[in-house]
Amino acid sequence: MTLRSQDWYGGDGRDPYIHRAWMRRGIPGDAFDGKRPQIAIANTAGDLVPCNLHLNEVAQYVKNGVYEAGGIPLEIPVMGLGETLVKPTAMLWRNLAAMQVEEMLRANPVDAVVLLGGCDKTIPALLMGAASVDIPAVVVPGGPMLNGHFRGELMGCGTGVWQLSEEVRAGTLSEAEFERSETAMIRSKGHCNTMGTASTMGIMAEALGMTIPGLAGTPAADARLLEAAHATGRLAVELVAEQRTVSKVITKESFHNAIVALAAIGGSTNAVVHLLAIAGRLGIDLTLDDFDRIGANVPLLVNLQPAGEYLMEDLFRAGGVLAVFDQVKDLFDPSAQTVMGVPLTDFLGEHPVWDRDVISLREDPLQDDAGIAVLRGNLATRGAIIKPAAATAELLVHRGKAVVFDSIEDFHARIDDPDLDVDADSVLVLRGCGPKGYPGMPEVANLPLPPKLLKQGVRDMVRVCDGRMSGTAYGTVVLHVAPEAAAGGTLALVRDGDIISLDVPNRRIEVELSDEELAARRPPFRETGSFAHAERGWQKLYVEHVQGADTGADLDFLVGSSGSVVTRESH
Template identity: 75%
Template sequence: MTEQRSSQWYAGGDRNAYIHRAWMRRGLPDDAFDGRPHIAIANTASDLTPCNAHLDTVMESVKAGVFAAGGIPLNLPVVSLGETQVRPTAMLWRNMAAMATEEMLRANPIDGVVLLGGCDKTIPALLMAAASVDLPAIVVPGGPMKTGTFRGVPLGCGTDVWRLSEEVRAGTLSEAAFLQSESSMISSAGHCNTMGTASTMALVAEALGTVIPGLAGTPAVDARLLEYSHETGRLIVDLVAQQRRPSTFLTAGSFRNAIVALAAIGGSTNAVVHLLAIAGRLGIDLTLDDFDAIGAGVPLLVNLQPAGRFLMDDFHRAGGLLSVLREVRDLLDPTALTVTGRPLVDHLDDARIWDPEVITARETPLIPDAGIAVLRGNLAPGGAIIKPAAASPHLLQHRGRAVVFDSIEDLHARIDDPDLEVDADSVLVLRGCGPKGYPGMPEVANLPLPKKLLEQGVRDMVRVCDGRMSGTAYGTVVLHVTPEAAAGGALALVEDGDWIVLDVPGRRLTLDLEQEELNRRAPNQATLDGFAKPERGWERLYVDHVLGADTGADLDFLRGSGGDRVSRDSH
């Protein structure tokens, strides 16, 4: 039997081993340090991450499972990121959370880890850390909240916030009624109940093979979440015994399955930047073009907000992810393994669709081709993406004049100006919102529409940005434009009135200008003034080292695996 990693701390009779054991004993049995695996539970529970606040309860079920299987469970609180609370944007801290978790996993006497996440950036950060330290690891997603209702209508958190707030701006809903819906929007523990980034990353983590099949999407208030959590605690002990590390089962085929799942569920565009970052930690050559190539022809089978009508508790009731994957089984890599040691496809045989309104059969898709589209051209030579399932079909091929905003502050100051020269055919452009430019690549790409157009009945326009879009949002939004404006991208050179051509079927995004004219231009002072210029701390480190969205917006020195070896031992 392979010696446990934790034995490097606990084995022997010298002073150092004595110290390590004595300070950790605190009621543990004598055999706790005699080869029993020590399992960290990387726990993102926090009252300031409201979607993860219930994870302490989940952690107790994991603990019970670990102990029942002969392991020693250890709660390890790690950096938690509340999407709705953290300023300036939670994405700024994803890499920091991943780095801090990686270092704590490496520094401590543990043999494996269970990763508890929920809110948008927590599961990606945990998976990035696990991939880099490469200890046996399993994810437990915290699950979506139950659906609240307002005036008898189910509310999709996030999506209905955007919808209702636009109706207030359009004058079709009173502010009082809007605010009255607030107490109904978030009705229980758990993350957003739409197919936003939190739901997407939980399901994508299962498609990758890092979650017990069937768990992702289980509602936070469902007792089966605790049952699965107990089972995960037992399974991680088995993973340690078999040394089933992320590097032993996560392959290019695993990421293929994740991309197929992403398209079939109509998942968030944020999954693109997160999957690229996770692959970069594993040394797997995943590119933007893989999302287009693999996702092409994958049908949208899930009728959930923001692309459809239902919500996550409906999805779970209707059969969940496994029933979706069973419909597209021929598109999956049959060899890609899961934490169970078996291929993902082996877990699909018993899956069934129980409500065809929520999950449709392959023969009757909501959209025949639902993959993320990757656009290129002189405006985005490094690539940009769009989610056709959330866009207006009539805008997927469009030519319009640019209305340019140099920063988020500029947008807020002018978007509702009645004198703004804009019409329904205009293309709204927002720059300075990329990883370096903001910093942190905030979810602002789904720009609010000008109030005067909303009052005319306009509900969608082409929007172009180097930032991200909330997974709960919708619209004809081109985002993740690379290179970003702050990294020398052509987005910094666009002027009001320039013609922009969007051709999603042709995968093109172009500024209709001669290259000589582009070469002559330079960013205006307002654009330059809008770029982030941090002087200290994490923001300075981030801006100096962050890579582009096309490779996952990770830090340049964090790509690849560092392994689990501690470089020095001062004891």
């Protein structure tokens, strides 16, 4: 087998000389002889990505494994996307990070790549980029932080913020106590310890076959993560020998398994937009309807916040991801492969559940039907989604008057007004938060409730938005509405007082207006004026080319594969 890297290092002449000479900085002399594969380690660690800080240590263990197996490890920094820090939203740069991964893997002499990610957008970006180049690849999820505790109770990062901040607004928790909880929430390295987007996407990587089975969900502080990182380095060398590229591992059947897993774990709604984008890079026809068709009747088995009680450390203790997969093995597609070269189902069947409060058995699930529900109607002609597992059951069928906000800034300016015309039956509508409108589709759909209703004891309302919500959030939230308001969706035409009907069992979301009335309406300037008007840089490129949430919010010119071949000489 001829290694891809030999296109740079092999042969005589000026170009191979330059490529080899500039890399001879302590690398073994036989590194360029065509027998030792060059293994990239795409590392998303950075001081401004606190959830991924420990990946520098993980990378060292991957390197050890690569060397042990005869390869040459080469670390490639990947732009960090710190979910809690970057403004306006980390999602704005997911596609840019994916582009960087794609371009750097294709442009450099590497034969395979180990993808190190944790925080929400990093694993999706890494998989999108690697899929586009289609060289051998494998993921090491960074893992969740240890459990937090506050006032003697479990405190999940993210979910605790939403819960406690609402208590402050309701007047039942002091600002001083709220501030004191900060030090209790984050107590170790790792990403969010709830079943948020970070944990979900690590598990999705495993369900897609892109990790060593059993690795996803290993706590960041657990020494077994480093052991698995070492083993992954060895595996990466094997992937080159077998030419087990991304497209040979991830198939349509792999997405079937990921959708089953997403429902069983009560995973983040953000997984929908990320899985659609990864599929788009591979040319796989995955649609919103697949999520409803495959996942609708899958039981919820994992009792984790935000839909349940426990945290990721408890899931690992109770048997881990493979114990969950065992319970729904019959729903998996047995043909879907893994980076190990055999189907995922080959690893299932012998993983007991050690704590049935955390992981329910199939015959006694937390919920019978836990998948993401895809809604359609005149308010979402291309679809919207809701996570029934995180919603209030009584609100899954609901009718109420719309209270409309034209932007998140408009919302913040008015939601605390005691004179706001809103009651418990109202439907809060937030628009201008889609991929084009904000830009970047921020996690704002789980709107805080009006204080005057919180003081009355109201803790959930129907909310409708063209943006996303954090995977750590909860509530009866209809999100990812497509087309978004900024792309001409009906959401742009809704007015205060319009009746919105939600019927999750029948998968409908409607504004009760005739086609004629909708056709006669125009969005007000106060709304269109709030849409993104980027004039330069990445934001301009993004707004002009980003697609809708219903297809993954990728850029139109990035859909599909670029391949690994470089057609122009460097010198």
